[in-house]
Amino acid sequence: MIALNLIAKNGWRITTLDVKQAFLELDEIDREVYVILPPEANLGEETIWKLRVAVHSLADASRNWHLTSKRLLASVGIRECSIESSLYYSLNGCGELEGILVAHVDDFFLLAPIHSKTKCRSSRQKSKWELCRKTM
Numbered sequence: 001m002i003a004l005n006l007i008a009k010n011g012w013r014i015t016t017l018d019v020k021q022a023f024l025e026l027d028e029i030d031r032e033v034y035v036i037l038p039p040e041a042n043l044g045e046e047t048i049w050k051l052r053v054a055v056h057s058l059a060d061a062s063r064n065w066h067l068t069s070k071r072l073l074a075s076v077g078i079r080e081c082s083i084e085s086s087l088y089y090s091l092n093g094c095g096e097l098e099g100i101l102v103a104h105v106d107d108f109f110l111l112a113p114i115h116s117k118t119k120c121r122s123s124r125q126k127s128k129w130e131l132c133r134k135t136m
Contacts, residue, residue: 029060033051062105087102
């Protein structure tokens with residue numbers, strides 16, 4: 001509700017960002033995971049693979065995605081809210097709020113002034129992520 005209030009009060013816009021194939025862009029996992037390939041792989045019954053990154057169906061894949069995106073956002077100065085881990089914010093050089101980023105798995109909602117050139121744009125340039133973008 002606070003975010004919606006900021007949009008209405010300040011005339012901000014909402015831009016939705018969806019990271020295409022987000023779970024293929026994860027950092028390496030910090031544990032050993034082995035998988036037995038399905039018979040359709042036609043690589044033999046004894047073939048076992050060690051995963052380097054978490055795949056979508058692993059229990060910790062969403063957590064790994066959160067940590068990966070948090071690291072990238074922090075690298076361009078976008079800060080995580082201390083009381084809500086899915087809420088990020090950006091401050092301008094004067095310490096004023098210039099944008100809010102709300103995360104839900106691999107979808108982001110950017111709340112910012114219409115004329116704003118927030119750090120989110122610079123994070124896109126540093127990233128290998130492919131984004132689908134829609135402004136409301």
